[in-house]
Amino acid sequence: MFVPGVKHITAMKITRIETWKVVVPLKAGAWNSPEFGPDIWDQRPIVLMRVHTDTGIAGLGELVKGKPEEAVLQDAPSYVGRSPLEFNLQDLPSAGAARDGYEMALYDILGKAYGVPAYQLMGGKFHDRIPVAFCSGHRTPEDAAQQAAEASDAGYRTYKCKASGSWQNLPDRVRTIYDAAPNIGVRIDPNQKLGVPSLAVSIADQLTGYNVECFESPVNQQNLDWYVLLRQKLRIPLALHLNSSQEVVAAVKCEACDYINLGGPGMSGFQRASHIAEADGIPVWHGSSVGLGISDASFVHACAATRNAILPSDIVGTLLRQDDLIMEPLHYENGFVHVPEAPGLGVELDETAIERWGVK
Template identity: 30%
Template sequence: MKITSIRTEVVYGRRKRAHGRVAATALGPSDVSEHALVFMETDAGIEGIGEISSVFSRRGRLLARDVDEVLAPALIGFDPFDITRINAAMDRILWSTELAKAGVEMAVWDILGKALDVPVYKLLGGKVRESIPLSYSIPFGEPEEMAEFAVKRAKEGFRTVKVKVGQSADRDVAAVKLVREAVGSAHRVRVDANMAWRTAKEAIAIIRRMEQYEPELIEQPLPPRELDALAEIRRNIGVPLMVDESVWHPRDAMEVIRREAADIVNVYVTESGGIQNAVKIFTLCEQAGLPCMIGSMPEFGVGTAAQIHLGTAMANLGPDSDTCGSLYHEADLLKTPLRFEKGHAYAPEGPGLG
């Protein structure tokens, strides 16, 4: 079987408005997702589909051009079963654009599953769990609004909520306090700074103010390459520290482990450049004793399905994951929606991504 064509289509979707206005985090406001779909055809008549997702400045249109103009011409003629060779070829011809590579590689996994008539999670070792428990993110707002939003998600079955911080120290602490009081001790409250704080000293001071409200973890308090400062924060707080943007590749995970910069790693199919690299990160972290969760851009249904397949098969999946990106959109691209029930995600059972 050989790859005969690869094309992309830029897609848009309006995000749900959390507090009656455009949702925002420390990364900025986000009203519309601009992603891209990757369509891959083979001489066996099997078509695979993948998704390119991004919340960063380089989004759907630009990333689709990376595929159409650079990756696609180089991959024609490859056997989809040679997925390691395909990833090596993409790394060789396009340095660091992992988000685009992930969409291409996702389509390859879809083809493999369809060719073998099995869901992707079976290609990754099979089910470790029947479902993935989920976390739901609370965007910026007045602390009272954020607490009300958390209660709604808790009533829907989410046992974990993620408080987005980075507005101001006082408002952030107030939000964590009110969310904790609103959902009670039976639910987990985690905090995500999205790189908002500038120094270890600032982060430590704010986190210590939050500790009395028992946050489950603190996510990415500083910019990604500040590993020594992240390690300093980790040594000086009483809450587990999770990195996200600091790990885009297995080599990043190795450096985080070496510098003891985190207790937990948030792994993305997109940021990793695809499922194969994400599995490598899970394996490295497992050997180092660091649990992982799976993060979201948030994706539409295609990308979300890939995440769920990954999480279904990974033994080292620890904290509740963000594999519900399609729920943040007013409408999804899938005709048959993914299965979400009582705060859990279930892998599709159809061939490929399902």
């Protein structure tokens, strides 16, 4: 196919891979109340990468926190010397820790080469902006209420509470949030730590009438029959946090949930798994490991190109970390993040910030 002005694309070759390792802490007080101590996960390094081509076009990628830099370098021979057009973005040669980073970088390269945003390469845009849930860690009822009220004032419609290590105060926390911000929906995520369905039912019964949007992953997700039981018992919607098409198929088959939080794998994997949920009428949101600006941008593009990605997504790295390491931050407004319209992922690396936050 001939595209005016982009004849060079067919001859483009990947020449080298550049990597950085950074540690960007959370903003003070953004996650846990002091009573619950600091979370150490924000001290896990994040690897950023840039895939160079012989045309001068380069693509950016980001690995999930804690994934090794060596994974990028180990997979490099599968990419260097080849054209970005040789790859099916749904079936990349990387199958491990570096896969998502390479996928982001290829979408970025091809979008820049063709002069279109990444969402166009995923089939086009359903959404101009993506709703975002303001996410928090383990907080006292008073701290949660203050943060939720501030989020509500900023236009957020959903406030997500982690509860794996603080489920005992959930009823008080939710009631206090409701008193301070009655218009914001509360999403509760115990990270499968409630043990048995009876405890989940007992807690959920105390939360009815306080604008609880859903209960996410309250018990072990290996026991989908527990979720089938919980859907019969609970008066609030039930969500599963899933990470593959295969997991979505299993959940859909047994009608185990009302909503799905999808973490991927990658941009194309998110879209593919969402299609399965859509066929069963299940809306989804995009999960997050609270990364940096590059991964957040990739999530926004994936959601934009996915019809049923209509629930507030956990795209909050930019909001919670001290730096996003991109030149221009994503545009958050009234509880939404706007979809970038520049070619590729629509973000550029802030190399000065990398010097500040880089680690060996």
